[in-house]
Amino acid sequence: MEQQSKRIVALDLIKGMSVIGMIIIHTLLINANVQSRSETAIGGFIVFLGRGTSIFLICMGITFMTSSHQSLKSSIKRGGLLLLAAFFMNFMKFIIPVIFGFASEDFIQKFGWHGPIEQQYLYLVLLGDILQLAGISLLFVGFIRKYVKNKFGILAIGLLIALVSKEISGINMDYPVLNYISDLFFSNDFPANVYFPVFPWMSFIIIGMFFGKWFQETNYDSKKLFKNMLYVGLLFIAVGAPLVFLYGDYNYGGFYHMGPGGVIYFAGWTLIFLWAIFNISLKMKENAFMRILKYCSRNLTSMYMIQWILISWGKGIFGYRQHGIGFVFLLIVLYMILTFSVQISLDLLRKKKPLIMFRRISTDEAVLK
Template sequence: MEQLNKRILTLDLIKGMSVIGMIIIHTLLIFANVKSQSDTAIGSFIVFLGRGTSIFLICMGITFMTSSHQSLTSAIKRGGLLLLAAFFMNFMKFIVPVILGFAPAHFIEKYGWHGPIEQQYLYLALLGDILQLAGMSLLFVGFIRKYVKNKYGILAIGLLAALVSREVSGIHINFPVVNYILDLLFNNNFPAYVYFPVFPWMSFIIIGMFFGKWFQQLNYNGPQLFKNMLYVGLIFIALGAPLVFMYGNYHYNGFYHMGPGGVIYFAGWTLIFLWAIFRLTSKAKENTCMKVLKYCSKNLTSMYMIQWILISWGKGIFGYRQHGIAFVSILILFYILLTFLVQNTLDIVRKKEPLIVFRRIAVDETVLK
């Protein structure tokens, strides 16, 4: 029974969905023209899906607390590896196309920078994305997991991180390397744009840790955990909505660099969403779709890197933000299949179990039903 299992099927499925979702979102953002992104129902819906980062981060926090690797050393090591992976991914995304001569010339223009093209692409290689956020955050939350044993203490730290985010934003000194680290932590004033600064986005991870600790104290009772998420989510929305809609310049001010009210508001809706997905999946039987999603969840980091590299390379073939929604829809299917193909190839090379589901469809009773 799921409530006796430290792994929560719902979280695995959601993380698996996020893999498929990010391929869809990134393909649209890179290849669809502005009109297709904003003036079509499909484009607008996909852009809306891109606001689901908090879902992944809260899930990350929960699984971080219930992982079999609980030492501080493992958290720091994992954080360092994620940072290395992040910069390797940026190198593959941006520098390799320049070296091989298939980077679109007009891509860099959207950043509005001037100066040598080599310097501009160096900035892109330092771009701060979700992997940088995860890696930097693990360097902090490992200490929280080790030394803070009270779940409400964990929650208080998460809310405090959101509360101070606007106040510490923009801290700089006259030293570029340190400024880059400060921007990964606090803001995006460094020329390399930081999409997800640690403050406030780490707050979502710590809120997830609060529920992970609660899950442990509930003796891994999944249904009760998600019921608690519903209640806390409603409270968070009640607290965050007035701040966002009445004092939006301070408490929201854009999705990527929201203030404390925005964090609480988005966390509330995320918790309600997690409860709803749990209700939908709690009695679901194992089937091919679940196998695919659990495979994606297991390989989330590598598939995240693979799809971004493939999509970025595709700018040199398909162009950058030049296509309508019909052609982009075909590209979405193409990149989903290509990402799975590359991941499966890596699995075979590394002698890990690849995703081979269709071979067994004929005898899979769950599929036949």
């Protein structure tokens, strides 16, 4: 049987949609008032979309296993670069507005801080988001990819991390630097320095790796892959739902600090969602919107950083959580335009071809990207 393409169009579309989605979600979270976020159907739906982090992480795990860069060294290097990018993004988000005098007072007052202003902004620079999670995870999952050859062994590691997460969450070293590192791995406070601790969130990446390995074993047959996702997703929901709804305090306990049941339950729905998007993508013809999504997918990390920096800077201009849903929609359009404009400008500076999003690309060219 001839080997099929390693590239899965559905994953490109999903990652591209996540770029569009995160601009919408982050704009709402930063600019919308309480009524707009919680008392309108549109605001509630957008907040619900913000619970889709597991989709991105499982996709990350799949592509990690099928990447052309398979060495342990490349995984560690990529992880280190993502960590540097994460702290650079926080510096740009929070310190640049202070240096140039357009920081949002409303945002600082929200925390009710007391003490030296330097300490407050150090807290913000160290704020742990999804880039820190991805960077730290890459430092570890490279070893799994290199040394664990059985796909069920990979899955067992992912589920084990979910299983022990509640038991080891909240570990505190009582020393500032060590305590921050322990927060990155085990934080259970909200709000805290860290929104996405490695335990349990790395579980989703490893579950994605399990399917990436399965994809390899099917000779890169994407139809078999997504059918397997459907079956495993249904199994995960059957196992996770009773745990979440009957023993929710331990197995869920909040979106950012889930227990084992929450991880399994969210992973189940994520896998079914991926199966549905794959089947929809089979019926779609190449068009301009799909090419834009693929462009976003190729530039996911940089566009994630760009939109967060722009939205954070905007707090000093538009205020923090002050606006109704109509004005927020105008800001969403503004930040969409600005994010794409900055990304395209960076492409031009690096002599890439951003206008590739507006034309067809051949199958061979797509696989190389």
